Amino acid sequence: MQKFDHMPLRKSNWEIRIFSIWNSNISCFSLSVSSCVNEFITPRATALMSNIDLFLENLFQLANDTDSDVRKHVCRALVMLIEVRIERLIPHMQQIIEYMLLTSQDTDEAVALEACEFWLMIGDQPICRDVLQPYLDKLLPVLCQNMKYSDMDVITLHGDIDDDHEVPDKNEDIRPRFHRARTRQQNPMMSNENSTNNFIDTNNNSTNNGEDRAGEDDDDDDDGATTEQATEWNLRKCSAAALDVLSNVFRDGILPVLLPILRDMLFHENWQIKESGILVLGAIAEGCSYGLVPHLPDLVDYLIKCLSDKKPLVRSITCWTLSRYSTWIVHNEGQQNKFLIPLMSELLKRILDANKKVQEAACSAFATLEEEACVQMVPYLKQILETLVLAFRKYQAKNLLILYDAIGTLADSVGTHLNRPDYIQLIMPPLIERWNSLRNDDKDLFPLLECLSSIATALQTGFLPYCEPVFGRCISLVQQTLETLGTEANMDKDFMIVALDLLSGLSEGLGKLILMLFLLSFLVCFSKQKVRISIR
Numbered sequence: 001m002q003k004f005d006h007m008p009l010r011k012s013n014w015e016i017r018i019f020s021i022w023n024s025n026i027s028c029f030s031l032s033v034s035s036c037v038n039e040f041i042t043p044r045a046t047a048l049m050s051n052i053d054l055f056l057e058n059l060f061q062l063a064n065d066t067d068s069d070v071r072k073h074v075c076r077a078l079v080m081l082i083e084v085r086i087e088r089l090i091p092h093m094q095q096i097i098e099y100m101l102l103t104s105q106d107t108d109e110a111v112a113l114e115a116c117e118f119w120l121m122i123g124d125q126p127i128c129r130d131v132l133q134p135y136l137d138k139l140l141p142v143l144c145q146n147m148k149y150s151d152m153d154v155i156t157l158h159g160d161i162d163d164d165h166e167v168p169d170k171n172e173d174i175r176p177r178f179h180r181a182r183t184r185q186q187n188p189m190m191s192n193e194n195s196t197n198n199f200i201d202t203n204n205n206s207t208n209n210g211e212d213r214a215g216e217d218d219d220d221d222d223d224g225a226t227t228e229q230a231t232e233w234n235l236r237k238c239s240a241a242a243l244d245v246l247s248n249v250f251r252d253g254i255l256p257v258l259l260p261i262l263r264d265m266l267f268h269e270n271w272q273i274k275e276s277g278i279l280v281l282g283a284i285a286e287g288c289s290y291g292l293v294p295h296l297p298d299l300v301d302y303l304i305k306c307l308s309d310k311k312p313l314v315r316s317i318t319c320w321t322l323s324r325y326s327t328w329i330v331h332n333e334g335q336q337n338k339f340l341i342p343l344m345s346e347l348l349k350r351i352l353d354a355n356k357k358v359q360e361a362a363c364s365a366f367a368t369l370e371e372e373a374c375v376q377m378v379p380y381l382k383q384i385l386e387t388l389v390l391a392f393r394k395y396q397a398k399n400l401l402i403l404y405d406a407i408g409t410l411a412d413s414v415g416t417h418l419n420r421p422d423y424i425q426l427i428m429p430p431l432i433e434r435w436n437s438l439r440n441d442d443k444d445l446f447p448l449l450e451c452l453s454s455i456a457t458a459l460q461t462g463f464l465p466y467c468e469p470v471f472g473r474c475i476s477l478v479q480q481t482l483e484t485l486g487t488e489a490n491m492d493k494d495f496m497i498v499a500l501d502l503l504s505g506l507s508e509g510l511g512k513l514i515l516m517l518f519l520l521s522f523l524v525c526f527s528k529q530k531v532r533i534s535i536r
Helices: 002-006 014-022 027-038 052-061 068-084 086-103 109-122 128-146 151-156 222-231 235-266 271-283 289-306 312-324 326-331 336-351 356-394 397-418 421-437 445-484 493-535
Strands: none
Touching (some): 027 068, 086 128, 109 128, 109 235, 128 235, 128 271, 235 271, 271 289, 289 312, 289 336, 312 356, 326 336, 326 356, 356 397, 356 421, 421 445, 445 493
């Protein structure tokens, strides 16, 4: 590519010949050239940038090619050009937008997905408001329509299977887990004496355009392929992400167009359309937060009722959408008793749902609610802890990881309010049982150690009965990692990092009491080292 980038340009050189081939009537030539030339857009190859107008002219001629793969590459090229040479597209922007509107509805979903990426990309550009404003009444219905599950999607996601909680998870169903640094939230609502010194949607609809593109590992059997299809970046996710971005650009300006559409979707007799309407409501939660306020009492009441819907995919997406409105539910005076308590109650029921996808969504939503509500959760701690302990017995491997996060977030949010003997007796036995069942090289230790770190900080002296074995194992993990550095049995450094993180949590919770454990550990290590020297 470097040679190509700096080669001298002469008229009738390669660009004339390649463009003549590009617009030949032979579809395979057009496809191959489109794919090849697109590779040079993002790196801004000099040869291509110097002939950008000729490139655009040929690109536009291919826009309505009968080959869907050619149209896909045309859309991809225009999306990349938005980022690298948008000034060359501005004179043609009206035609491009109309083309992308049409292509976003292409019967070939791969083509529609490439076109939909355009709305995401242009949403980040300064010209977005000016160029898209006249088309909102056409664009918003298209995005909403694209967010509906197809019948094949429902089959792929096992959306009609309500009870699957006893089906063990396959290894390929669980994303690789890595250690995350502790981010302990400072809660201004907690009194000083109680202080010890926080957008996923589990229907795989997260509107984060970067992190959720990566699917899970491939698997050779049919079920593995199904898992990958269910988690890959697709038209539904892209449309939801685009609506999220555009709602943050146009804010409440999209509501006059969107609210009538949303009303029809939410009360539609087709459950798949209803489900996509709930997704739309979640996607605009941030961007349209002010304009939606007058409608939120009715909408939140409706959503809480949807948590009991007979369709698991509806229950799941409702959990996610409600989590997007948790700030309003928790902090809006006069609404706490009306919505917060019913929402907590219904989410706890869904945490114990018979469907694994709903369990996952409910656990994640409850963790978000915990972060917002903080000490407002204290009066309900017994009910919450009893539910989370029951979930330990019910959950398969994948959802256990999310359960750890919900428990750790609860500890961060309520702090030392958790330090009561009856609460400790509820939550610690299942955690210690899990702790004892995991090997030192099992990466499932990461979320468990992170969870215990938060609990140790919250319980303070209440953690004393458990601190010695926990401390000892953390020291052991650090030693094992250091001993294997540079050897063939090189141990993942994250084991040491997460162990040190838990030691930090113990120190934060126990204060000076931790010194005795450090001293004992030092003496043991010193004794072992002395024995080794004597033997030599």
